Amino acid sequence: MEEEQQWLKQVLEGNKQAYGHIINKYKNPLYATILRMTKNPQDAEDLVQEAFIKVYHQLGKYDNKGSFASWIYRVAVNHCMDEFRKKRYKTQQLEINEEKAVNPNHPEIIFLKKEKHRQVERLVASLPEDERLVILLRYANELSYTEISELTGFPLSSVRNKLHRAKKKMREKVILEGSYYHELSNDR
Amino acid sequence: MNCPTIDKLSQYVDQLLGELEMREINSHAKECDSCIHVIEAFEHEQQFLKDTLKSPSLADDFANKILDQLKPYEQKSLPKKRALSKRIMLSAAGAVLAIGLGTTLNPSFAQWIGGLFTTDQVDEGLRMASEAGLATRVNREVTDQGITFKVEDVVADTSRVALSYQIIKENGKPLDTKIILEEPFNQIMAFDQNGKKIDQMGIGWTEGSEYGLIEFSLREQKDLQEMTVKFELTELNGVKGNWELVIPVDLKENLKFTAKLALNNQTFSAHGVDVNMKEIQFAPSSNELIYETAFTKEKMEKIKDEIAQLEERFGKENVQTFTNYGTAIQYHIENKGGKDIYKHNAFLPGQGYPSDVGLISGSGDNMQQLGQMRWNESFIPQKDKEQLTFVLDGVVKTVPSDFSVEITSKELRKKPISFEHEGNFMTIKKAEKQNEFSLQKSLIPIKRETVFQIEMEGGKEAFSSELGAWVLTDNLGKTYLAYNSGSILNEKDENGRFKTTIDLKIYDMEEVPEKFTLHLLSVTRYNKMEEEWKVPLY
Numbered sequence: 001m002e003e004e005q006q007w008l009k010q011v012l013e014g015n016k017q018a019y020g021h022i023i024n025k026y027k028n029p030l031y032a033t034i035l036r037m038t039k040n041p042q043d044a045e046d047l048v049q050e051a052f053i054k055v056y057h058q059l060g061k062y063d064n065k066g067s068f069a070s071w072i073y074r075v076a077v078n079h080c081m082d083e084f085r086k087k088r089y090k091t092q093q094l095e096i097n098e099e100k101a102v103n104p105n106h107p108e109i110i111f112l113k114k115e116k117h118r119q120v121e122r123l124v125a126s127l128p129e130d131e132r133l134v135i136l137l138r139y140a141n142e143l144s145y146t147e148i149s150e151l152t153g154f155p156l157s158s159v160r161n162k163l164h165r166a167k168k169k170m171r172e173k174v175i176l177e178g179s180y181y182h183e184l185s186n187d188r
Numbered sequence: 189m190n191c192p193t194i195d196k197l198s199q200y201v202d203q204l205l206g207e208l209e210m211r212e213i214n215s216h217a218k219e220c221d222s223c224i225h226v227i228e229a230f231e232h233e234q235q236f237l238k239d240t241l242k243s244p245s246l247a248d249d250f251a252n253k254i255l256d257q258l259k260p261y262e263q264k265s266l267p268k269k270r271a272l273s274k275r276i277m278l279s280a281a282g283a284v285l286a287i288g289l290g291t292t293l294n295p296s297f298a299q300w301i302g303g304l305f306t307t308d309q310v311d312e313g314l315r316m317a318s319e320a321g322l323a324t325r326v327n328r329e330v331t332d333q334g335i336t337f338k339v340e341d342v343v344a345d346t347s348r349v350a351l352s353y354q355i356i357k358e359n360g361k362p363l364d365t366k367i368i369l370e371e372p373f374n375q376i377m378a379f380d381q382n383g384k385k386i387d388q389m390g391i392g393w394t395e396g397s398e399y400g401l402i403e404f405s406l407r408e409q410k411d412l413q414e415m416t417v418k419f420e421l422t423e424l425n426g427v428k429g430n431w432e433l434v435i436p437v438d439l440k441e442n443l444k445f446t447a448k449l450a451l452n453n454q455t456f457s458a459h460g461v462d463v464n465m466k467e468i469q470f471a472p473s474s475n476e477l478i479y480e481t482a483f484t485k486e487k488m489e490k491i492k493d494e495i496a497q498l499e500e501r502f503g504k505e506n507v508q509t510f511t512n513y514g515t516a517i518q519y520h521i522e523n524k525g526g527k528d529i530y531k532h533n534a535f536l537p538g539q540g541y542p543s544d545v546g547l548i549s550g551s552g553d554n555m556q557q558l559g560q561m562r563w564n565e566s567f568i569p570q571k572d573k574e575q576l577t578f579v580l581d582g583v584v585k586t587v588p589s590d591f592s593v594e595i596t597s598k599e600l601r602k603k604p605i606s607f608e609h610e611g612n613f614m615t616i617k618k619a620e621k622q623n624e625f626s627l628q629k630s631l632i633p634i635k636r637e638t639v640f641q642i643e644m645e646g647g648k649e650a651f652s653s654e655l656g657a658w659v660l661t662d663n664l665g666k667t668y669l670a671y672n673s674g675s676i677l678n679e680k681d682e683n684g685r686f687k688t689t690i691d692l693k694i695y696d697m698e699e700v701p702e703k704f705t706l707h708l709l710s711v712t713r714y715n716k717m718e719e720e721w722k723v724p725l726y
Contacts, residue, residue: 011261012261013261014260014261015260016255016258016259016260016261017255019251019254019255019258020251020252020255023250023251023254023255024251027246027250027251028242028243028244028245028246029242031244031245031246032241032242032243032244033241035244036241045246045250048246049250049253049254052254053254053257053258056254056258059261060261116236116240117240120236120237120240120241121240124241135237135241136241138202139234139237139238139241139242140238140241140242142238145204160199160204163202163204164195164198164199164202164204167198167202168195168198
């Protein structure tokens with residue numbers, strides 16, 4: 001955290017290269033989230049890029065009151081979601097296909113081809129937008145429920161419910177498919 | 189405690205329960221193998237979701253792509269005020285040269301150790317030259333009347349010499365840097381090693397900034413080894429005094445940083461315009477392309493005849509004042525991969541008028557023949573030296589026009605008069621006499637003038653011609669020159685045309701005639717190339 005504050009200070013003192021550290025720290029979880037919201041790798045990358053530019057220009061507004069992580073996610077995710085919603089027509093026309101949604105030749109994501117991961121991708125993609133966002137903010141970005149609540153504007157109890165409901169839905173589908181979580185299917 | 193439901197165990201793993209329930213399940217699970225099994229499975233599931241959903245990753249150079257688009261934060265925040273950039277043009281006869289400081293927020297320069305040339309208040313080319321070590325801190329100053337004029341840094345290469353300066357009060361406080369250049373008062377001049385004056389100078393001033401910029405274009409200066417910049421200033425910030433300063437600039441060392449490539453007079457002819465490629469120079473602060481354009485012989489004969497006819501009807505002076513008959517080209521410069529790096533006179537998407545991409549400055553010198561121009565356009569240099577190719581996109585011609593509109597004042601008062609000409613759909617809204625106050629900067633008191641003002645509004649189709657100079661003739665056949673101050677916006681009207689206004693002002697007209705005619709004397713036409721003409725710049 002201290003390191004992060006140091007980077008922030010350096011950026012505000014005119015050392016824009018220090019912002020590279022901040023980007024590198026947050027870019028992947030943010031991209032992972034936005035990719036699954038837009039279901040379009042190029043749109044996701046563009047949005048994340050725009051979001052980091054927006055965050056940069058607003059760095060002076062960060063007031064040290066909450067965690068920097070929470071603040072940066074708020075600016076970036078909200079930017080991405082606003083833009084995503086504006087472009088919804090575009091993403092709806094794209095039939096999501098895991099093979100296309102992520103570049104299969106990208107070495108870092110080859111493992112996504114594995115069946116279990118493919119299944120999770122499919123399950124997450126099938127969730128309603130609000131539940132999908134909560135799942136992603138919690139697991140891809142490891143935000144606290146309070147942070148998710150602040151970021152999305154959903155009440156805290158609603159955030160908890162959405163996460164729980166989303167996981168239940170995913171499990172129910174898995175059980176119907178008779179696969180990976182079968183050991184949990186003992187009813188009580 | 190009975191075994192909690194699966195739902196509860198799931199919420200337990202995700203820490204969704206209240207403190208009490210969490211504690212109860214925690215102590216129960218310690219003694220219940222079955223629940224531990226479920227909890228472990230849910231924890232495994234949670235980890236699996238995290239691992240899956242955190243991928244994929246973005247490329248390693250993602251941060252650099254963003255950083256390239258950002259400007260460094262200013263060291264000290266001042267109240268956010270958008271400064272207006274003011275451009276002052278000084279030029280040799282027949283040439284046009286404009287430079288300007290960026291329209292950026294004003295930082296506090298006091299802490300800017302790197303000086304003006306490390307900031308985004310100057311163009312990227314000057315910053316790159318400064319980074320390449322071509323900026324010299326000279327810190328020459330002269331003080332009079334408690335005001336110090338100081339030249340801080342000089343950036344020099346074969347394409348230009350730029351100097352940053354400050355005007356400082358006794359207490360060290362920097363003052364506004366605006367210098368009004370007006371003979372015989374403030375003068376800034378430069379001379380080559382033989383004492384020959386270097387004409388093309390520009391001065392950039394940003395409102396509220398602590399630094400000013402003076403720039404000399406060294407275009408087409410041959411064998412320039414040394415340069416002397418002389419300041420003879422007699423009024424700074426409203427205070428009269430005497431500030432004289434001489435800054436010698438040695439260019440010999442910097443010559444080696446410039447590469448020149450002769451383009452061997454490669455020529456092309458299209459739509460009545462000849463293009464002749466001369467040279468490209470790659471200097472640290474700019475890439476300069478030099479070429480000539482002219483009417484083809486056949487076209488020129490025709491245009492000369494048309495001009496003669498106009499002059500006969502409307503008088504030589506009226507025809508010659510604002511018409512600027514001539515030639516130009518539209519082109520872009522692309523890299524090896526076919527990506528456009530620079531654009532000149534190009535119609536950018538969604539834009540109603542031609543503009544440039546990557547251009548620092550451009551000048552055109554009238555040559556001997558009618559419409560013959562020698563152009564020199566400088567662009568922001570490329571960080572990665574790559575093979576560039578010039579691609580001709582179109583030609584531009586400003587030629588005589590015989591279009592006219594007859595107006596009856598009475599009818600115009602009843603309803604607006606519309607006309608269409610070469611893709612311009614205009615409506616004359618009103619034509620009336622107005623009083624104007626002339627604020628001439630001289631000893632003459634403010635002068636009240638009466639002008640006859642004609643206002644037109646309408647739309648211009650993309651790629652259509654631009655209407656140029658106008659004259660008005662009254663019913664007695666007397667001709668008046670019209671001063672045109674129109675605009676073309678990047679905004680489309682309901683017909684999909686770019687919103688256009690034309691405001692014509694006619695001075696010295698005693699009586700507004702009941703009937704008059706507006707004659708268009710010049711029109712600028714664009715012809716896109718049917719096939720591209722390419723010239724390798726390597």
